[in-house]
Amino acid sequence: MIGRTSLFARQAITKFVRNSHAHGGVPGENLPFDLHNHYKLTALFIVFFGSGFGAPFFILRHQLLKS
Template sequence: MWSTLRTSVRNICNPLSRSCHHGYPGGCPGANLPWSKGMHNPMRFTIFWVVIGTVGFGAPWLVVRHQMLRNTGGPPPEPKPE
């Protein structure tokens, strides 16, 4: 399965990498990403992608959970008898 997937991805990416230096008005695809060094190392790219995705998609749920669980001062005080 992985070899089939790898072959199909390679068939798509090879023309892009060959036209990387000329013919593409925007430069090489992926050259403007902030982790350009990690693009050449698949393991590093995967780790970066997991960390960034986890923080980006998980942060809203953590903020909502924190807001729902925090103590807002307890119950209102009971009235004093006169």
């Protein structure tokens, strides 16, 4: 039973890699954002990390201002 499971997993991973259409070797090719526009990349990083960092403070403010 273990042999069949590992064979199935190996075939599934091989099929996934072959169908991924990734050429490989190009930095940032598989990322969901563009690395060439540095200003847009900086803005996206500030929004992404700023929202995660600032969320507890906004939640706390909301809770303290509730009547």
